[in-house]
Amino acid sequence: MCIQGKILSHFKVYAQDMEAGKIIQVFAESGFQIDPEALDILRMSASPELIQDVLKSIDNSVLVVGTEHIKTSSTITVLSDITNQSTCIGEYTDFVQYFKHRHSLLGDMLRKRISGRPIESIKKRNLDTREQLSLIGMIMDIRTTANGHKLIEIEDTTGTISVLIHKEKDKELFELANTILLDEVIGVTGTLSSDGNLMFANKIIRPDIPNTQRTMLDRARAKGKAVFISDIHVGSKTFLEDAWLNFVEWLGDDINGINYLVIAGDVVDGIGVFPNQDKELAILDIYEQYERAAAYLEAVPKHIKIVISPGNHDAVRQAEPQPRLPERITSVFRSDITFVGNPAMVDIGGAKVLIYHGRSMDDIIASIPGFSYADPTKPMSEMLKLRHLSPIYGGRVSIAPEKEDHFVIDLVPDILHCGHVHTVGVSRYRDVLTVNSGTWQSQTEFQKRMNLKPMPARATVVDLASMDYRVMSFLPA
């Protein structure tokens, strides 16, 4: 059998169940090894076509297939997306499985740094109250005691325990304790009370992302210029058409050399998203809103590849993760647009971009003292530290209990792109560029009442090779 036929027969068997071992096997049978990062990208893409492309493009001089061999020129590859993978029906048992999966994935990341013991075994131990013990668990409750200390309740699959963080013992530890969120998974090291029911924390660790610099090789791998925007809100009376047309004209100018346009949700204003929304709408029909949006994007030059992920104003299920827009809507847009779910990880020009509309920022900002809508990159850094896009269950985000937790940040992105809050912020957390791309509508009545000040008509331009960025304003002079 020719090599192509051999590969294709593998795909038939494994396309539904793309495990690392099987990808390694496919490469091994063609005489190649594969490095762990390249393996991760291929595994998460679950794309037999991508593997086929890689195998076709490498020659026999290659011994180990690396990330540099994964096709990067002006291409968009979807690495992970909930679309067509939703399994939930919303039963209680689904939630049990969902949280178990979260605990297990994030627990595995923490176990590389501390050796957590099962909570029940720790509580029974009770031999020496000076002995340092570690555990890994999910935050079930957070309280402040009458004396101002933090008391958190942590659960793992064996039991629960209360953990006290003393307000004066370690200032840095106490500051970290103030940022702890419900339902996140953390590791704690501390000593036990004599009855074994309370732990006094000495150290708290989060899954976090590695503190390594991207290598020169990585930087050379990514190329092209990408523009990040979100929250266009076509159909709203406050949509800033003049600014939008300025923006499209700028995109069309070859001198700017733009290759990609990434849109992180709220393409249209939607219908019935909040009470009395109809009074704020210029287009009252959801399909007409999308037809108008499609016409606006039609004017974007064809060489610019577009990715669209939905938000809470879009016409998909409200529970997150959200699948991509349905066929009835995507079919009115130009056919070269890549529609993905929310969240989704895509490779654009060799850079890994994690797109999440960002509704969880409402919950994170409300939970952490000092956080505000004025700086949306702070909650985005928290997401990276937690390795989770939407930890809090039961807040503003309605979480669908999928079998797997699609909010866990498994593969570390080069760029985390959010929207939703309508303010602009670009920052870096370790090696990751965090972009919140603002909006294309001026202040709404609701925002006036809430005293929220949007930053409209901005676009963030990123050079994917250097990760240098520029925020541009398209407000008419």
Ligand SMILES: [Fe+2]
């Ligand atoms: Fe929005």
